Amino acid sequence: MATINFGGVEEHVVTRDEFPLDKARAILQNETIAVIGYGVQGPGQALNLRDNGFHVIIGQRRDSASWSKAEADGWVEGETLFDIEEAAERGTIIANLLSDAGQIAVWPTLKAKLTPGKTLYFSHGFGITFNDQTGIVPPADVDVVLVAPKGSGTSLRRLFVAGGGLNSSFAVYQDATGHAYDKAIALGIGVGSGYLFETDFKREVYSDLTGERGVLMGALAGIIEAQYQVLRQRGHSPSEAFNETVEELTQSLVPLVGENGMDWMFSNCSVTAQRGALDWKGRFREATLPVLNELYDSVASGAEAARTIQRGSTPGYRQELEAELKEVRDSELWQTGATVRELRSKATEKVEELSAP
Ligand SMILES: NC(=O)c1ccc[n+]([C@@H]2O[C@H](COP(=O)([O-])OP(=O)(O)OC[C@H]3O[C@@H](n4cnc5c(N)ncnc54)[C@H](O)[C@@H]3O)[C@@H](O)[C@H]2O)c1
Numbered sequence: 328m329a330t331i332n333f334g335g336v337e338e339h340v341v342t343r344d345e346f347p348l349d350k351a352r353a354i355l356q357n358e359t360i361a362v363i364g365y366g367v368q369g370p371g372q373a374l375n376l377r378d379n380g381f382h383v384i385i386g387q388r389r390d391s392a393s394w395s396k397a398e399a400d401g402w403v404e405g406e407t408l409f410d411i412e413e414a415a416e417r418g419t420i421i422a423n424l425l426s427d428a429g430q431i432a433v434w435p436t437l438k439a440k441l442t443p444g445k446t447l448y449f450s451h452g453f454g455i456t457f458n459d460q461t462g463i464v465p466p467a468d469v470d471v472v473l474v475a476p477k478g479s480g481t482s483l484r485r486l487f488v489a490g491g492g493l494n495s496s497f498a499v500y501q502d503a504t505g506h507a508y509d510k511a512i513a514l515g516i517g518v519g520s521g522y523l524f525e526t527d528f529k530r531e532v533y534s535d536l537t538g539e540r541g542v543l544m545g546a547l548a549g550i551i552e553a554q555y556q557v558l559r560q561r562g563h564s565p566s567e568a569f570n571e572t573v574e575e576l577t578q579s580l581v582p583l584v585g586e587n588g589m590d591w592m593f594s595n596c597s598v599t600a601q602r603g604a605l606d607w608k609g610r611f612r613e614a615t616l617p618v619l620n621e622l623y624d625s626v627a628s629g630a631e632a633a634r635t636i637q638r639g640s641t642p643g644y645r646q647e648l649e650a651e652l653k654e655v656r657d658s659e660l661w662q663t664g665a666t667v668r669e670l671r672s673k674a675t676e677k678v679e680e681l682s683a684p
């Protein structure tokens with residue numbers, strides 16, 4: 328394992344150089360990986376594993392949209408596509424990629440198939456960390472491991488197809504066979520990870536729930552709505568408010584921050600923007616710190632898990648969720664976004680036309 332210095336703190340990281348795909352294949356050569364659930368992570372991980380030469384089967388509810396999606400992706404009923412119970416029976420590694428609420432409902436079925444020496448795999452520490460609420464307590468004679476890609480299953484697949492890899496964290500919760508550690512890393516390499524960062528189940532779920540509720544999605548969506556509202560209320564047009572809040576953020580600045588860091592970004596905008604942004608950064612930090620601390624407390628107390636489970640198991644929740652998402656989609660802000668995206672693709676077509684021989 329490589330030791331890498333992150334801003335003065337040393338951490339252990341697994342790289343593909345020291346743990347190549349051939350080594351991963353050798354470790355898992357006698358294993359059948361049953362990917363249970365074919366939602367967002369399921370397809371990304373299963374297709375990458377298959378293309379990397381591992382023996383993979385899918386377990387999914389019949390007569391569901393995800394079953395049809397699996398068939399469209401080339402999984403064949405009775406050969407590589409089964410109902411959940413049969414896939415779990417056939418699999419020696421059971422990759423539990425159901426939704427976190429779905430994992431609770433299906434746990435008794437999976438538990439019955441976890442015979443000694445099998446491996447139970449997760450991509451989130453949720454089910455195990457909050458097992459007082461989920462009831463997911465694995466038998467003592469199976470390995471329990473985690474590989475959590477730090478991004479959407481869609482990005483995991485896209486990056487793999489493009490020849491890259493998404494960073495993941497990995498952890499071992501239970502090592503019954505003495506090989507759990509190697510299996511976890513081999514699975515991490517197999518699903519298409521770039522670098523693998525070691526963690527434990529609790530730290531993975533605490534940071535993941537905080538991140539997605541915070542900066543990655545909740546805070547991002549909230550601050551975008553707030554700035555758009557202010558600009559609109561002060562007389563700016565929808566396109567101006569949108570371009571100055573979202574379009575420039577996603578199309579220009581955030582990709583540059585990703586490439587070069589925030590310090591570079593500050594030094595590569597006008598001195599006017601630089602002075603103002605540095606002055607206001609502290610105000611935003613102080614304003615959001617109490618909210619982020621409240622969020623972390625809510626994660627650590629199990630309240631976020633309880634709400635996820637309670638909402639996910641309420642009858643009619645899917646329809647309520649769809650109505651909530653429709654409200655976001657139909658808002659002036661995101662309708663403006665749809666139009667701006669259309670213009671963006673027309674502009675790209677124009678450039679392609681002009682550069683065609
Ligand atoms: N979405 C992501 O990109 C992402 C990223 C990192 C980690 N994860 C983790 O990966 C796991 C899977 O997440 P996902 O977003 O792919 O899940 P998802 O919400 O897309 O659901 C996955 C599958 O679960 C099935 N399912 C749901 N409830 C069920 C039930 N009661 N019975 C049977 N099947 C049921 C659905 O049909 C679907 O095929 C979760 O632990 C999640 O936290 C997800």
Ligand SMILES: CC(C)(O)[C@@H](O)C(=O)O
Nearest residue numbers: 477478479480535539543
């Ligand atoms: C893709 C995310 C937000 O990183 C993941 O954590 C999820 O739950 O979907």
Ligand SMILES: [Mg+2]
Nearest residue numbers: 451535536539
């Ligand atoms: Mg998450």
Ligand SMILES: [Mg+2]
Nearest residue numbers: 477478535539
């Ligand atoms: Mg995440």
